[in-house]
Amino acid sequence: MINQMNIVIVGLGNIGSYFYNYLIKNKKILFNKTNTVPNILFVSAKSLGKKRSFKIPKKLWLKNCLLASKIKDVDIVVELIGGSEGIAKKLVFEALKNKKHVITANKALVAKYGNQLSKIAEINNVNFEFEAAVCGGIPIIRSIKEGLIANDISKIYGILNGTSNYILSSMDKNKLEYNNALSKAKVLGYAESNPASDINGEDVASKLKILTALAFNSFIDNKSILVEGIKNIDQIDINNANQLGFKIKLIGVAESDQNKITQRVHPALVEKNSYIAKINGVLNAVIVESDPVGKTVLQGEGAGPGPTTSSLVSDLCSILRGNVKFPFVLSDKKRQFASFANISNKKFSVYLRLDVKDIHGILSNITKVLATNKISVKRLIQNPTMNKKNASIVIITHEAKSSSFIKALATLKKKNYIVNNPKIIRIEKINVYR
């Protein structure tokens, strides 16, 4: 007797189409690897009748995708619709409730409803798999859940969004202004027509929340997270960073300190010669610090139909092989309501940029505001701007509490010599080499 599992693919965008064709082409090799035939039973999408470069036999068409969760013969539902609400949410909840295995690439859904969904999956002894939701083709979820399962993770961080990283890279390499870099990313297919979540940090935030829960055996926490995007970074910042020996990257960081977990997504200055500074374009990289293994680095393609399919298929093979496991490493009963903290007590060194009117006594006033807030200056550069009446002051500070910077900034904003909103970018020390 030959084992077989029946699959329904829901959603036929770039990724769904690539995944469908991959499965058709590689059915036999996947059987050889898993001892189970991956059989596409149905395909469902809003655009089923649409003309495409490949043909889907009519007998595979499933008009109402929600039926996928009700048909007895269906073993696995692959959700590739996207969005944390609506049909995607309904489909995934229904499928798991009806004891279907679920594979999804939907980070927004997993971040928002992962706690509930994983509980249903565990109760029904089915897999809820979402490797493709985090960092495209990098097997980071599998690595935390299986390869690094022995380890006590203290920190997980990296570059988790290809679109924003591409934009920052081209602002740096090609000296493009933000808007031009974004347009270029759209032309090349690296940014969607509505790239809001890539740019405002929300996409990284979703991924980070999922990684945090996996890494720290906790439930997903949607409240305590700092999220800042890259919209305010301009060519002047990129240039200043370069002059000071840094690159600017959008990073996601989750770490545990004295049993408090912090989650933060923000642009950061990283040393020019560091590993992370060289992760350019749509590449992603994740660094895991844990005991007893030490630092582990995983780098790869962060997006695109090929890399995403690589992850979807790794999830699929896990199911085909009968490798049922808890979706978030630990049984739902054993996961913790961990303590999350905001970062107000965390200390950073920062890059502070102040565009000011070039009048007498300003520097002394600024440094006084900083001193009052226990912030000391490590480096200061004053440059004239194009408008000669103004000047741009760039300060690299020593480490101080996050809350101190917020207070100092609030004071500075009110000063009549400040031309634009003062800007702060944190400096992050990341070193993966010896």
Next chain:
Amino acid sequence: MINQMNIVIVGLGNIGSYFYNYLIKNKKILFNKTNTVPNILFVSAKSLGKKRSFKIPKKLWLKNCLLASKIKDVDIVVELIGGSEGIAKKLVFEALKNKKHVITANKALVAKYGNQLSKIAEINNVNFEFEAAVCGGIPIIRSIKEGLIANDISKIYGILNGTSNYILSSMDKNKLEYNNALSKAKVLGYAESNPASDINGEDVASKLKILTALAFNSFIDNKSILVEGIKNIDQIDINNANQLGFKIKLIGVAESDQNKITQRVHPALVEKNSYIAKINGVLNAVIVESDPVGKTVLQGEGAGPGPTTSSLVSDLCSILRGNVKFPFVLSDKKRQFASFANISNKKFSVYLRLDVKDIHGILSNITKVLATNKISVKRLIQNPTMNKKNASIVIITHEAKSSSFIKALATLKKKNYIVNNPKIIRIEKINVYR
């Protein structure tokens, strides 16, 4: 009812001891993650009675380790003895034949007998796991078998041995001669008292053979592999490399070209600013090039009891969760006797160092030998040596066939103006960034 699996640990060196204590300490958390209790039933080692910093209850002592494979209650045998023959071999064969799952860190054994062992495991439907045999704590085997299972791998390569990498790094950083760097590695516990296999490339060769079989769905091939160690690298080479913009690394590379697989282990010059050049000390890094995912990089600690235990436990949890799979990705029946080729037709650019008597007309003679063998010079530096009658000529060549270099070298060796054996180090272009 609570699931439980019974484990026998055989071998109590650094790694065995660390693993034993880890399991004792983390029994509960591993149960929470896998839903199965990992119960140490027996421990066996030559040195059972020896005084140690921790105590092993007498009821756990198993004097004859081979009994582990015969005792009915034993589910999992963890072999940490080492060596490709003798008791380790006997134990692993017997255990698999008796339907026990086997976990081993023994790369020599897996490289030599992996084909047979994996067949027995498959027939008996038990796991044969060896994550710890390759690259310490880096989950590279699990990533090939699971995370990257969708992919067609064309090349896998990297720095696979911490000891030799530590030696080359300290020769470079601390300007140590080879022997002093080796001594330092021994003092720090990075090299064994007999470090032969780390230094002559055999350790990398064993790991590479395993990776090759996994990556290319082939049987392990012990014949077609080039193995060169680092013994001949001296401070002059390190210094020359630096002046030319390179670092010297011991690399292992397996690649498929026109359906022929080549395997090679040798020192190589890599560009100073490349990723791989910065992997120093006992770090390991593996790069996988595959379709559709692209390039994936995994970096981490290459050795030591902590990282090795991380891998052993990932294997253990896979078994505890009931994740039985083919040891080499594909069913034994479907694995191929792939075509392996030697590298004689492969083209390289090389670093060629000739120590010569400083007499008239030599340069013309050398370049003539090279030209006759279709090797053209890209860069040439002639330096006087300490002994002023001699000179050192360093040549960076354009690409030419491996076989051409062998012929040229054979001719040059016979020349009466050659003082020492001519030396060739291949130049490898490795780029993981954009």
